[in-house]
Every structure is written in structure tokens, then in C-alpha cells.
Amino acid sequence: MSKNKEKQEILSGINYQISSFDNKASILISAIGIVFALSLSFLDVFCEEEFLLKSPNFKTSYYILFILFIFNTIIVIGSYILVIIPRKKIGNKKYANYYNDIAKLDIDDHKGYDDLLEDYTKNDILITEQIIINSKICKTKHKFLKVGIISLIPFSILLLVLIILTII
Numbered sequence: 001m002s003k004n005k006e007k008q009e010i011l012s013g014i015n016y017q018i019s020s021f022d023n024k025a026s027i028l029i030s031a032i033g034i035v036f037a038l039s040l041s042f043l044d045v046f047c048e049e050e051f052l053l054k055s056p057n058f059k060t061s062y063y064i065l066f067i068l069f070i071f072n073t074i075i076v077i078g079s080y081i082l083v084i085i086p087r088k089k090i091g092n093k094k095y096a097n098y099y100n101d102i103a104k105l106d107i108d109d110h111k112g113y114d115d116l117l118e119d120y121t122k123n124d125i126l127i128t129e130q131i132i133i134n135s136k137i138c139k140t141k142h143k144f145l146k147v148g149i150i151s152l153i154p155f156s157i158l159l160l161v162l163i164i165l166t167i168i
Contacts, residue, residue: 007127014134021141025083028148032080032155036073039159042066045166062165069158076155079148083141093129 045051051059094101 004127007131011127011131011134014131014138018134018138018141021138021145022084025080025141025145025148028152029077029080029084032073032076032152035159036077039069039073039162042069042162042166058165062162065158065162065165069155069162072151072154072158076148076151079144079151082144083148087137087140090133093126 045062051062054062094104
């Protein structure tokens with residue numbers, strides 16, 4: 001197998017990982033969004049007579065936990081959004097596999113794309129650069145996905161505590 005072909009496979013693997021992170025984040029945003037929307041029913045608790053008759057310590061604790069829950073939810077959703085936000089290309093180099101570079105070509109400019117593709121496939125350095133760029137994108141997406149997943153721990157705990165306090 002040629003070195004160029006091996007690099008293409010590495011690049012494909014990295015692109016697959018990027019796509020996987022995006023899919024996971026999209027699914028988690030949907031799930032968290034549904035849970036968060038349902039948890040907004042906790043707002044009704046603040047107006048209920050039973051809650052108003054509770055001790056000031058209980059009400060203060062509930063308010064604080066609810067605010068922490070909202071804040072944590074924003075962090076979780078924000079982390080997942082940062083995973084799926086497209087990254088900007090750095091530098092002026094044109095790449096045959098970058099949609100914005102291709103979109104700048106005229107529809108009749110087949111030669112322009114063919115030249116770009118030929119430079120990309122024959123120039124080993126361009127593929128190496130693309131691997132490095134995509135690896136950095138993948139690393140950033142992984143970092144934000146991890147933050148979101150770790151933030152699910154306090155999200156779940158706060159949600160459970162709010163449910164228990166609402167029942168009491």
C-alpha cells in the first residue's frame with residue numbers, strides 16, 4: 001500500500017471520528033433538551049401553596065438547587081453545541097476536500113478543481129497537513145464532548161434531588 005493511500009485512510013478514520021462525535025453530541029442535545037423541557041415543570045412548584053408554606057431554609061435550598069440545575073444544563077447543552085459547531089479553516093491554503101474552498105470555484109471551472117485535486121493527491125504534504133488539521137478539530141470536539149458527558153453527572157444528581165424535594 002502506498003504512503004499516500006495510507007494517509008488517505010488515516011484521514012478517513014479521523015473524519016469518521018469527527019462525524020461520530022457530532023452524532024453523539026446531537027443525540028445528547030436532543031435527550032437533554034427533552035429532559036430540560038420536562039423539568040421546567042419545577043417552575044410551577046414555586047407558585048404552589050404547599051411550597052409557599054415550607055420553611056425558609058427549604059425554599060432557599062430549593063431555589064439554589066434549581067438555579068444550579070439551570071446553570072449546569074446550560075453548560076451541558078453549550079458543550080454539546082460546541083462539539084457540533086463547524087470549525088473555521090486557518091490559513092489561505094486551498095484543499096480539495098474542504099467545501100468552502102470548492103464552493104469558491106465557478107460551476108464551469110472543472111479545471112480549477114482538477115488542479116486542486118491533483119495538487120492534493122500528488123502532494124504528500126497537503127494530505128499530512130489535512131490529517132493534522134482534522135486531528136486538531138477532532139481533539140477539540142472530543143474535549144467538549146467529554147465536558148458535556150462529565151457535566152451530566154451533576155445534571156442527573158440535581159434533577160434527582162429536585163424531584164425528591166418536589167415530592168416531599
